[in-house]
Amino acid sequence: MEDEPLILAFCCHYCAYAAADLAGSMRLQYPSNVRVLRLPCTGKLEVNYLLTAFEHGIDGVLVAGCLEGGCHFLEGNLRARKRVERAKVFLEEIGLEPERLEMFNLSSAEGPRFAKIVGIMSQRLAKLGKSPLRPDCQTVHQNIQAMTDQADAALAGAKHDCCRS
Amino acid sequence: MIVADRKNVREIRAMIQNHQRVLLVGCGTCVTVCLAGGEREVGILGSALRMALRLAGRDQVIVDQVTIERQCEDAFIDALAPRVGEYDAICSLACGAGVQALAERFPNTPVYPGVNTQFIGILESQGVWTEKCAACGNCRLGQFVGICPITRCAKRQFNGPCGGSRDGRCEVSPELDCAWQLIYDRAKALNKLDELEAVVPPLDWSTGLDGGPRKVVREDQCIAGLGPNA
Known part of the structure; x- marks a missing residue:
């Protein structure tokens, strides 16, 4: 698993996330190296989300939104596509392959298509290889520890505030 | 902005x-x-x-x-x-x-x-900004019904339009509005076409950037006793 390229999938709640769910219900097989992250709409996506994912060493990112014309919020998926294109320009300037990032459109009824999309990205990344920005295991553990400490501190602060009020 | x-x-x-x-x-x-x-x-x-x-x-x-x-x-x-x-x-x-x-x-x-x-420009539509002011230091917008020929006319003409105005567009680029067409249309709508009859003398560019960096001083706002160099 550690050797496989890791894919982050930003999925719209109204289509791709449901399609991923359907793919699971249908017992469809698709590569296991994808991590799904639900968004209320792909229009929520900003360029910095995408770049931050790559900065943290993710090997590929797929953005899956509704079919064009079918966005629950009218044009969120169209905006997302433009932001994906802009992020690709940044990746090219940085020196990272823009192909590591791709946007797809599908409907909530397309479980098989979700599985296919993950397959397409997985194959593409198998060719591109792991991201040169992928941190070593020690750094990953350190980052996780730092985030855990930060969350603990925030929670402790919240509890403290709660007690005071 | x-x-x-x-x-x-x-x-x-x-x-x-x-x-x-x-x-x-x-x-x-x-x-x-x-x-x-x-x-x-x-x-x-x-x-x-x-x-x-x-x-x-x-x-x-x-x-x-x-x-x-x-x-x-x-x-x-x-x-x-x-x-x-x-x-x-x-x-x-x-x-x-x-x-x-x-x-x-x-x-x-x-x-x-x-x-x-x-x-210096304005938000024309979401994601599109256009230039509107050249900060010449000597605003003449009142003479041109609120449309700046210095910024918006490629030739910066004060007495236009030139021969390159075609169907309301500038010869420099078909995407550019002819500033003088805009001025004419707006003056006509405001019933002020007669004001465009007068020949406008050249701008006094002494207020522009050619004299080096400019400074605006408001003595009444300066800290008392220290003056503009406070």
């Missing part, structure tokens, strides 16, 4: 190539509104720059980011001042005024521009 546009990551990387600790400073005023140098754009550039440096084998370079309310006013730079000592260079994503304000405030720290300052 002042409108700016982003610089290529490669250009910024080249500018900071001799530095080890770089602070990206965003500005919360004009460049935030025109989506060139606000908190989000500073975050994007920060991520991009860190990745570019790592890919170039310069993992050890530290790139941090901060955004202050306004870079062109010294009082707002106070919030930034305590941190600057930790860095050996600053990359400012403010307009040219902000970059220079930081350079004046921190004489021992190199300051680099992170955006290309373009013009």
Whole structure:
């Protein structure tokens, strides 16, 4: 698993996330190296989300939104596509392959298509290889520890505030 | 507002190539509104720059980011001042005024521009900004029914239109409106066509940039006893 390229999938709640769910219900097989992250709409996506994912060493990112014309919020998926294109320009300037990032459109009824999309990205990344920005295991553990400490501190602060009020 | 546009990551990387600790400073005023140098754009550039440096084998370079309310006013730079000592260079994503304000405030720290300052303009539609004012220092908009021929006419003609006006468009580019067509149409709508009969003398450019950097002094607002140099 550690050797496989890791894919982050930003999925719209109204289509791709449901399609991923359907793919699971249908017992469809698709590569296991994808991590799904639900968004209320792909229009929520900003360029910095995408770049931050790559900065943290993710090997590929797929953005899956509704079919064009079918966005629950009218044009969120169209905006997302433009932001994906802009992020690709940044990746090219940085020196990272823009192909590591791709946007797809599908409907909530397309479980098989979700599985296919993950397959397409997985194959593409198998060719591109792991991201040169992928941190070593020690750094990953350190980052996780730092985030855990930060969350603990925030929670402790919240509890403290709660007690005071 | 002042409108700016982003610089290529490669250009910024080249500018900071001799530095080890770089602070990206965003500005919360004009460049935030025109989506060139606000908190989000500073975050994007920060991520991009860190990745570019790592890919170039310069993992050890530290790139941090901060955004202050306004870079062109010294009082707002106070919030930034305590941190600057930790860095050996600053990359400012403010307009040219902000970059220079930081350079004046921190004489021992190199300051680099992170955006290309373009013009004084307005938001025409979402994501589109257009130039409207050349800051000539001697506004004549009253004579041209509120449409500036200096900024919006490619020839800066005060007595137009020229022969290159075609179907309301400028000969320079079919995408450009002919400023003089706009002036004529608006004057007609306002029933002020007769005002365009007069020959307008050339602008007094002594108020423009040719005389060196300009200064506006409001004596009544200056701190008593200290004058404009306070």
